[in-house]
Amino acid sequence: MSKFSRREFIRDGVAAFTLSFAAPAFLVDIARAQGAVSRNLVVIYLAGGNDALSTLVPYTDPFYYSRRPAIAVPAGQVLQIGSDSSGKPLGLHPRLTGLQTIFNQGRLAIVQRAGYQNSSRSHFQGTDIWGTADPTNPAGLGWLGRYLDSIPGTMDPLAGWNTSGATYRALTGLNVSVPSITDPRAYSFASPNSGAEAVNERNSAIRLASLAGNRPHLAFVNSSSMEAFATLDRVASVVNYQSAVTYPNNGFGNALKTVAGSIVRGIGTRVYWVQTGGFDTHSGQGNAGGGGYANLMATVGDGILAFYNDLQGQGLLGNTLMVQFSEFGRRISENGSQGTDHGAGSIMMAIGGGVRGGLYGTAANLNPTPDNPTLENAGGDVTYETDFRSVYTKVLEGWLGTDSTAILGGDFRAGAPAII
Amino acid sequence: MRSGDANLDHLFRRAGFGASAADLQAVAGMSYASAVDYFVDFDKQPDDVDTKIGLPESVSITTRGQFSPNTNIEDARQRWLFRMVHTRRPLQEKMALFWHNHFGVGYSKVAGVVGGVLGTKMMAAKGGELPGPQGHYELLRERALGKFRDLLIEVAKDPAMLFFLDGRTNTKAKPQENFGREVMELFTWGLGHYTESDVYAAARVFSGWNLRNVPGANGNDPAGYYEFIYNAAQHDIADKTFTFPISGSRTIPTRAAASGMQDGIDFLTTLANHPETGRRLARKLWNYFVSDLDVPDPGFVEGLTNVYLQNDTDMRPVLRYILRSPWFTNPGNHNARYSWPVEFVVRTMKEIGWAGFSVDTARVPLTNMGQTLFEPPNVAGWQLGRAWFGTGAMLARMNFAAAVAANQRFNLARSFSATERAQPDRVLNGMLQRLTPAPYTTAEMNEMLTYLTTGSPWTGSETQMNAKAAGLARLVAGSGEYQFV
Numbered sequence: 001m002s003k004f005s006r007r008e009f010i011r012d013g014v015a016a017f018t019l020s021f022a023a024p025a026f027l028v029d030i031a032r033a034q035g036a037v038s039r040n041l042v043v044i045y046l047a048g049g050n051d052a053l054s055t056l057v058p059y060t061d062p063f064y065y066s067r068r069p070a071i072a073v074p075a076g077q078v079l080q081i082g083s084d085s086s087g088k089p090l091g092l093h094p095r096l097t098g099l100q101t102i103f104n105q106g107r108l109a110i111v112q113r114a115g116y117q118n119s120s121r122s123h124f125q126g127t128d129i130w131g132t133a134d135p136t137n138p139a140g141l142g143w144l145g146r147y148l149d150s151i152p153g154t155m156d157p158l159a160g161w162n163t164s165g166a167t168y169r170a171l172t173g174l175n176v177s178v179p180s181i182t183d184p185r186a187y188s189f190a191s192p193n194s195g196a197e198a199v200n201e202r203n204s205a206i207r208l209a210s211l212a213g214n215r216p217h218l219a220f221v222n223s224s225s226m227e228a229f230a231t232l233d234r235v236a237s238v239v240n241y242q243s244a245v246t247y248p249n250n251g252f253g254n255a256l257k258t259v260a261g262s263i264v265r266g267i268g269t270r271v272y273w274v275q276t277g278g279f280d281t282h283s284g285q286g287n288a289g290g291g292g293y294a295n296l297m298a299t300v301g302d303g304i305l306a307f308y309n310d311l312q313g314q315g316l317l318g319n320t321l322m323v324q325f326s327e328f329g330r331r332i333s334e335n336g337s338q339g340t341d342h343g344a345g346s347i348m349m350a351i352g353g354g355v356r357g358g359l360y361g362t363a364a365n366l367n368p369t370p371d372n373p374t375l376e377n378a379g380g381d382v383t384y385e386t387d388f389r390s391v392y393t394k395v396l397e398g399w400l401g402t403d404s405t406a407i408l409g410g411d412f413r414a415g416a417p418a419i420i
Numbered sequence: 421m422r423s424g425d426a427n428l429d430h431l432f433r434r435a436g437f438g439a440s441a442a443d444l445q446a447v448a449g450m451s452y453a454s455a456v457d458y459f460v461d462f463d464k465q466p467d468d469v470d471t472k473i474g475l476p477e478s479v480s481i482t483t484r485g486q487f488s489p490n491t492n493i494e495d496a497r498q499r500w501l502f503r504m505v506h507t508r509r510p511l512q513e514k515m516a517l518f519w520h521n522h523f524g525v526g527y528s529k530v531a532g533v534v535g536g537v538l539g540t541k542m543m544a545a546k547g548g549e550l551p552g553p554q555g556h557y558e559l560l561r562e563r564a565l566g567k568f569r570d571l572l573i574e575v576a577k578d579p580a581m582l583f584f585l586d587g588r589t590n591t592k593a594k595p596q597e598n599f600g601r602e603v604m605e606l607f608t609w610g611l612g613h614y615t616e617s618d619v620y621a622a623a624r625v626f627s628g629w630n631l632r633n634v635p636g637a638n639g640n641d642p643a644g645y646y647e648f649i650y651n652a653a654q655h656d657i658a659d660k661t662f663t664f665p666i667s668g669s670r671t672i673p674t675r676a677a678a679s680g681m682q683d684g685i686d687f688l689t690t691l692a693n694h695p696e697t698g699r700r701l702a703r704k705l706w707n708y709f710v711s712d713l714d715v716p717d718p719g720f721v722e723g724l725t726n727v728y729l730q731n732d733t734d735m736r737p738v739l740r741y742i743l744r745s746p747w748f749t750n751p752g753n754h755n756a757r758y759s760w761p762v763e764f765v766v767r768t769m770k771e772i773g774w775a776g777f778s779v780d781t782a783r784v785p786l787t788n789m790g791q792t793l794f795e796p797p798n799v800a801g802w803q804l805g806r807a808w809f810g811t812g813a814m815l816a817r818m819n820f821a822a823a824v825a826a827n828q829r830f831n832l833a834r835s836f837s838a839t840e841r842a843q844p845d846r847v848l849n850g851m852l853q854r855l856t857p858a859p860y861t862t863a864e865m866n867e868m869l870t871y872l873t874t875g876s877p878w879t880g881s882e883t884q885m886n887a888k889a890a891g892l893a894r895l896v897a898g899s900g901e902y903q904f905v
Contacts, residue, residue, distance in 0.1 A: 047798075121616065122605055124800050157811070165790045166797050167807040180810030186788050187812055190819040192826035192890035197875060201891040204871035205818070208899055211864050217713055217758070218858070220806060221900040224814035231811065280798075282586040282598040284533075336594025337586050341623075342601065377616060 026397050026404075026413050029420075033401030040263055041400060042256075042272045042307075042322045043144065043170070044349075046300065048280030049123065050326035051340050052347040052382070054293050056110060056363075057091045063366035067333040071285045071293075071340070084112065086362040095297035098305030102351055107308070107317075109350040109419035111391055112361035113374070115384030119328055119344035123280070126327030131170035133389050133408050138169070143392055144271050145173030146407045147400065151270070157227035158234060161262065162273040163255040171273060177220075178273070179227060184258060187235045189228075202229075234267040241265065245310040248302045252276035256307040263316055270400075276300065279326060283337035291338070304351060311353075318353035321399045321420070323391070329382055332366055332375070344381035348391050350419045354399065360417035361386050390416035421771060421854050427452050429856055430754045433905040434709050435459045435743060436510025438767035438856065446508065456743045460565070460736060462509035469507045470499070470546075479505050479769060482780035489544065490555075491537045491642050493527055494783065496544035497793045500557065501779040504766040511739065515564035516557060517762065518708055520793075521801035523575055523607065525556050527794040530583045537640045542580040543794050552634065552645025556580035557794070568701065568733040569692035572607060576688055577648040579631055585799065588631040588646075592656035595623035602799050608691040610700050614663065621660040625672065625683045628655030655680035666690045692733050698725030705738070710747050711756040712805045720747050755858035755904040758805045761789035761813070763905055768821055768897050771855045773828035781823055788816035809903070821897035825890040832893055833885035841880035844872040851892050857901035868895060 033039070058064050059075040078091025079100040092100050102108040116135045120126040128138035141149075148159050160178035162171055171178040181187050191198035209226050212219035241261030247253040255274045262269055278296055285293040304322065311317040329346035345364070365372055368379025376383040389412040396404040397413075398420035405411050423429055423444050431452070432439040436459070446465075447455045458464075472478045473487075481487060481498045489499035504513050531539025540555075547554030547562070554562070556578050563571045575581050576599070582588040590596035600622030604614045628651040636644025657680055661671045667686045675682060691697060702724040706716035724741060731737045742748055759767070765782045786792055790813050796802055825832065835854070840846040848868055852860075860868075872878065872888050896902055 121601070121619070122611060123798065124605075125611055162810065165787070165810075165813075167803055167810060177810075179812060180790075181812045182788065183812075186784075187815060188819075189815065190822040192822050192829060192894050193887050197887050197891060200871060200874045201895060204867060204874070205895055205898060208864055208867050208895065211861065211867065212900060213861070217904070218900045221758075221809050221814070221903045224809045224811050225818070225898075225900065228811040228815045228818075280598075282596060283589055334594070335589075335596055336591040337589035337596055339586070339589075339596075341597040 029394075029398040030401050030403065033397065033399055038266070038319055039399060039401075040270060040272065040320045041144075041395065042259055042274060042320060044300075044304075044322055044324040045168070045273065045275040046279045046296075046324065046326040047275050047277040048326070049126070049328045049330055049342055050279045050346055051281055051285065051293065051330040052112075052326075052345070053329070053332065053366075054285065055093055055096070055297070056112065056347055057093065058088060058363045058366065059091050060089050061363075061366050063332075063368070067366060067368075069334070070338045071287050071291075071334050073287050082359065084359040084362050088363045090359060090363060093294070093297045093301075095294045096301040098301035098303075098308075099349075099351075101305060102308055103357055106357035107351060107353065107355050108357050109355050109417070110359050111348040111350070111386055111417050111419065112359065112363055113345040113382060113385035114325070114348040114361070114388045114391060115329070115345040116387055116389075117384070119381075119384065121328060121342035121344070123327055123342075128169050130325055130327055130388060131168055131172075133392055141174060142168065142170035142172045143407060144170045144273075145176055145178070147396060147402065148176040148178070148271060149173040150402060150407060156268055158231050158267060158269050160271040160273070161259070161269045163258060164273060164275045166275075168273065171271075177223065177227070178271070179224075179231065181235060182255075184235050184239045184261075187228075187232065189232060205229075234265075235262075237265045237267065238262045243310050244313055245306050247306040247310075248299065250299055250303070252299050253303040253306060256303050257310075260307055260310045263311065263320065264314060276303070281330070281339050282335065282341060283339040285334075285339045308351065321350065321352040321354060321395065323395055324349040324351075325388065331380055332368070332382065333380070344376060345384040346382075348388065350391075350395075354420055356419055360419060386415065386417060387412055390414070391419070394418070394420055422852075422856055423447075425452070426751065426754060427749050428455055430749070431455060431459065431743065432510070433755075433763075433767070433856070434748075434757070435514055435739075437504050437514070437763055438770045440770045443510070443770075452749070453744065456740060459511040459743065460740045462512050462565075465508040467509060467512075469503045469509075472506050473499070473502055477775070478502070479774035480776065480778040480780075482778045490546060490550055491540050493531070493536060493540045493543065493794060494780070496540055496555075496557075497783060498779050499544070500793055501762070501766065501782060504762065505769055505774065505779065512561060512564045515735070515739070516561040517760075518705075519560040519564065519571070520557060521796060521804075522704065523556075523560070523581070524796045524799035524801045525578075525580050525584045526796055526798075530580055533583060534646070535639050537642055538644060538646070541642065541645060542583065550645070551643050553579060553647055565736040565739060566734070568697070568728070568735055569689060570733075571735075572603075572692050573685060573688050575607075576603070576626070576629065576684065579646040579648060582629065582631050582648065583646075587626055587629050590623065590627050590629060591654040592624075592627045595620070595627050595656065597623040599623075600626055603688070603691065606800055608700065609694065609696040613696055618662050618664070621662050621672075622687065624656040624658075624660050625687045628652060628677075628680065629684060630654060650681040652677040652680060655683075664690075693729070695725055695729060697733075698728040701728065701738075705742060706747075707757070707804065709742050710745075711753045712758060713756045714753075717747055720745065755901075757905050758808055759903055759905040760802070760804070761786050761791035761808060761817070762793065764789070764817055764903065765820060767856075767905070768824050772821075772824045772893050772897065773831045775828070775831060777824060777827045781827075782820065785816045785820040785823070789813045789820075814903075817903065818894070818898035821894045825893040825897070828893070829886055829890040832889040833882065836885065836889065838880075841885060843880075844869055844878050847872060847880075847885075847889065848892065851889070851896060855893065855896045855902065857896055857899060858904050860899075860901060864899075864901075868892060871895060
């Protein structure tokens with residue numbers, strides 16, 4: 001095929017286009033991704049602002065130890081995973097044995113110093129910026145919502161699944177509304193009556209919910225009812241999912257198990273949102289052995305490894321990409337509460353069968369001199385190196401097979417880490 | 421239930437949690453303006469709601485051993501829900517809920533450090549019933565309509581807040597930024613009115629605002645408590661410079677450590693007395709009391725800010741201003757707010773019935789609807805409006821309505837007179853006097869009539885009423901129109 005319009009290409013997918021050496025790299029990415037079937041994206045949000053310097057420890061940086069006398073992870077205890085492209089050795093937190101296992105299999109990519117210029121230190125504005133991919137006006141639709149809106153055809157009310165009770169701007173679309181289903185067992189319909197009378201009432205409720213007409217707010221609420229009725233059966237199919245893998249019995253582990261169940265049952269969901277909180281570690285972080293942060297890392301590492309093993313065991317790892325983010329990193333120097341306050345640059349991780357594992361980007365030098373370009377805020381915070389939107393770009397194009405520029409409102413391909 | 425006056429019904433939904441027959445009796449014969457005063461000057465009614473707990477005519481509570489609302493968080497939740505159902509001071513509970521969302525303190529973080537008994541005490545203990553200060557929510561309730569400045573200062577010294585935003589560990593060597601940031605971002609001015617350097621300075625202002633532990637015999641001893649102390653030895657006495665004036669100067673000068681607590685008082689006073697705080701509260705109060713479908717009217721925001729500043733941050737005239745304003749009574753703003761889960765739950769109980777029903781039944785459903793009392797998702801409070809209406813949350817609402825309707829089946833059926841039972845449209849009309857959804861269209865009314873007559877021909881028999889009245893109540897309370905207040 002000698003000529004094609006990008007519009008046709010995006011619309012018709014890989015069939016309309018043969019890969020050639022002349023094609024720009026991003027088109028090759030998109031074409032490859034579209035050739036794959038039934039891919040899932042699992043977005044993992046570490047709520048509260050993850051202290052990236054405790055997740056991925058620069059254990060040879062003397063300023064890491066001098067600025068964090070109470071909470072630094074001792075060099076001898078980090079889980080070594082090699083050095084980054086600048087030659088700086090880095091290690092995972094000792095409770096991240098699960099992630100080390102995945103890293104050693106080449107399926108964990110860590111993007112250092114992900115963020116954006118003038119990072120917000122506000123949880124709420126920060127979360128909205130990561131959600132909208134728009135640091136200047138984070139009040140619009142979410143990047144995942146816009147992606148789901150862009151899928152052609154009739155919108156499936158289960159195209160997205162938010163496993164948390166909260167709603168996030170990231171999942172807000174113009175036409176799509178992502179259901180929040182925290183516990184599939186509670187996702188059922190009850191009537192005060194039984195038998196035929198309950199069926200009558202349910203049918204009446206469905207018809208009643210279809211009569212909103214041109215009352216938009218009522219229509220919105222009624223659409224939630226309609227989508228609930230339309231998805232009850234598929235969600236119920238996940239309830240009895242039995243895994244060969246034992247998941248940690250906590251909210252994060254249970255949510256990932258539910259996601260695995262719905263992937264195995266093939267209910268058609270494309271985007272999952274999973275989160276775990278407690279990362280606003282202003283106090284009591286601890287260091288390697290104990291303290292709040294070690295527990296957070298155990299939750300994350302053990303949960304992700306169980307999910308990874310579960311999917312791998314069923315031959316579904318190749319269909320799944322996990323992408324982790326948090327709204328900001330934390331200050332370099334510890335505070336007086338054995339904790340850290342709100343900072344700037346953080347890390348992102350990508351995990352899955354299609355991931356090209358490794359360390360991306362370069363670590364900050366934690367020396368607080370005025371001329372240190374890797375720090376900002378008078379040496380107080382890590383400054384970003386990789387625009388988080390370039391990681392989104394890779395996810396959208398290399399994994400989901402769609403043009404990122406329309407969804408992100410700009411071209412962030414330059415400098416995108418080759419994580420997929 | 422309906423009063424016959426649409427403005428009064430609106431007032432009960434917004435300034436309260438809906439109206440029971442007893443509620444309507446209390447305002448019978450009053451003009452609208454007098455009814456507003458009844459709500460706003462709530463201290464003219466006795467605060468006797470807790471004496472109704474356990475009475476057979478009240479909604480039930482569920483006891484697990486001793487009912488312990490001061491030391492068991494589930495019981496504290498029951499007590500608050502009970503108060504919402506039966507209070508004679510609805511606006512007090514409504515404002516306590518507003519402040520709970522505004523200050524965003526959550527039980528789990530506190531209890532994670534001190535355990536469930538002391539954590540519950542810090543969140544919800546009633547003053548004077550146990551050694552130590554009253555709980556966070558009791559503080560919000562006590563000062564529900566006082567001066568905002570006083571509330572802000574008391575909240576800054578509140579043990580639950582000092583745990584929640586880590587002020588208890590704020591020392592001169594290592595200032596803690598958590599409270600200093602959020603007090604500007606969330607509790608008063610909002611983003612855009614301060615810089616990172618102000619966050620640093622604010623953290624130092626509150627150094628030494630710590631806690632004293634008065635331990636009990638063990639960690640679960642209800643006699644133990646924490647109380648605020650100003651720890652002069654941990655206060656950073658050096659001057660602190662802001663990008664905005666505090667008491668007339670951008671720099672808080674060096675003070676002797678012994679009087680250093682004044683730094684924080686001056687800082688909080690500056691924040692509270694500033695027009696930006698008035699505007700921020702105005703916008704939040706608009707969304708709470710007037711509408712969250714339309715953005716705040718600039719005239720409302722400026723008018724409220726003026727009332728707030730002219731009355732030295734006193735919230736009582738502010739609330740009177742809101743409830744008497746043309747924006748509030750505008751019929752276009754009736755049913756123009758997405759209800760919060762606790763509003764939905766309480767109104768459902770008040771309108772369908774509560775005899776023999778326990779407020780504890782609402783506990784798990786409320787979590788599935790996205791609102792666990794004493795557990796806002798973060799310091800910014802809950803996400804409001806449409807965010808309450810995910811599919812799982814909507815199912816939880818419908819299913820809670822089913823639980824109440826099933827429980828009240830016989831009371832519901834018997835509440836209709838023989839004349840009403842004779843015709844299904846009279847049953848429907850009677851139900852819509854009892855429950856107060858936004859108005860239905862003719863097509864929707866016909867759909868509910870179809871429901872009443874589906875299955876077997878209408879007879880109005882006891883058997884038929886037992887099934888259909890409960891089913892209809894669930895249908896109404898689970899409909900979109902009922903999700904607005």
